[in-house]
Amino acid sequence: MNNPSRMIISIAKKEMTEMFRDGRFRLASGIVAVLLLASLAAGWKQYGDLKNQHETAQKAERYNWLGQTPKNPHQGAHYGVYAFKPKSQLSIVDTGVDPYIGVAVYLEAHKQNEFKFRPAQDAATSIQRFGELTAAVVLQILIPLLIILLAFSSFAGEREQGTLRQLLSLGVERSRLAAGKALGVAGALAAVLVPATLIGVLTLALTSSKGLLAVDVSRTILMIGAYGLYFLIFLSLSLAVSALSSSSRVALVVLLSFWILNGLIATRTFSDLAGFLHPTPSEVEFDTALQRDLEDTRELNARLDEIKSGLFQKYGVSKLDDLPINFRAISLQQAEELNYTKFEKHFGDVFDRFEQQNGIYQLGAAVAPLLAVRSLSMGLAGTDFAHHRDFTTAAENYRRTIVRYMNDDILVHPTKAGEEYIAGSELWKTVPEFQYEAPGPLWALSRYKTSIVLLIVWLAAAAAAVVFAARRIQA
């Protein structure tokens, strides 16, 4: 007769029935659902367009590389190729930092270039730049608002209407009441989110030749889990505040204040704080410092003199023209290798600072859970800085591979003064095609341990708050 789970389900069913019959809920959830679907559709279209563009461009790059006219391999290295960062599937949900840091890099001899083609920079109007509504924004900002609107009056409203007194006179345990209400709000929310998620996944599956196999299951599940935790935090906090507040108006004001702190104040504050604590150089400062280092050839000259002496001794010659190998290749390769450390130092310093900023930002989740879920969402979508850095490293390694192939070929083709060695398509073909596989989901998660821990701490605290508040519910 007194079945706790059935009682909780009864409470949840009643909560959902009331919400579905409430025009305000239908309007609010309808708007959020439309925005979510619209943002998913826009994300999907952008993903499809960019993916096709990148794949086409990458093939064209390969075609152009192979179709080079015969030339000296070093000129071939200068001819260069573009490497395009592959679009991750979950960028449909969260475009992350991609629009701001570029999607392609030009790989050529001597230089580690910066990324080009930043959608945010290319946007034609300021409205396009600031009006981008991604599914992540809906999930991170608007869904918590919907949760607040659904739950703020859960207890306070019942107290005002007098129904809470009626309920408590029945001897219903407060913990069951809180659990039922939480389940009810979660159910109403699921009515908005589950169809949107299914539509997103099915659209992806139906529009891919691989069908459901096209879906990155593990990352998708982890992302759903991260957002699930985030929503549970808001749901628990909303119920706790509602139970402890003297009126539903007070509950709403408290919760909206937290929503503003979480969604607007904390993000800006911790971005600025991270920038203040770990400042990055401007583009001009960066270029100037790098250029200064690159122009310093004293070490290169000393090293080349040493190698040259060694080679003269080894081969018993006194002129470069008499060497059985092409010394120019050694010179080029040495220059490259010396520059590697300079690039690694300068780019590494900036990248490390970005990661330090990211660390501060993640710590901000102690104040606002949004900062944790935002970091995790970008990480799982593969659109965060860590993935960008991983791709940058892969692209740079590929650049070095091209240069190495070219120099190795020059090395075994010695020339006399005034002669130039010319290579053809046979050499271009030996250079492997650029392949990039994004790291796995566990690698992505490992970058966000702070966010994961803080999200769990928030949930534990919010759940404890509900238990505490439920015990204090007064008629």
Add this chain to the structure above:
Amino acid sequence: MLEAVNLSKSYNGTVALRDLNLQIQPGEVLCLLGANGAGKTTTINLFLNFTKPSSGLAKVKGLDVTEHPIETKRYIAYIPEQVMLYKNLTGLENLGYFTALAGHTDYGRERLLECFDQVGLAREAAQHRVATYSKGMRQKVGIAIALAKKAEALLLDEPTSGLDPKASNEFSTLIRKMSEAGVATLMATHDLFRAKESGTRVGIMKHGSLVATLHTGEVGHADLERIYLEHMHE
């Protein structure tokens, strides 16, 4: 069934209830009469454990309500001046919900409708949202909840206040029927006539104390009014 033992309650030094002693047996209806602030609602709140006693005990079926807050509420049904229901739910849905929360999650639709029959509410009305219900209909839903949860004691706080005479009479009839079925009832009211009609005993409260208890069978309406007014003017 309901018992108060030296039950007292003070709020910040102000005495709301002083050494109340009473017993209500199954089938008895004790109506508490008194002016506002006499301690009637405080007494009911103490039996509901909505407020803790400063001293003494409130017992339901021999159990201290503060020690057994959940168990004691299984035996009682509470009907306030306005039975508050969920206006977006139908009468039947409200009854089903409150019954489920009272622990009867296994009731079917027909069984719930039978409760509507018993309190004289049309089955058709059960399908309507309670936003359209009159106060009398809401009070009847309150009785239906008590019937459905098989309450052994009723706590009524001004349940007929604001009802028209016909609705008030129908309500009293239902209370009598439940009393005849063995339900113990404690009713706080201002209405002397309704107290005489519905009650087996009447208690007069003043400044937190029970100053007189009368058997309704032993006094007429006029006597009851006179005795009540005498106590009020003392």
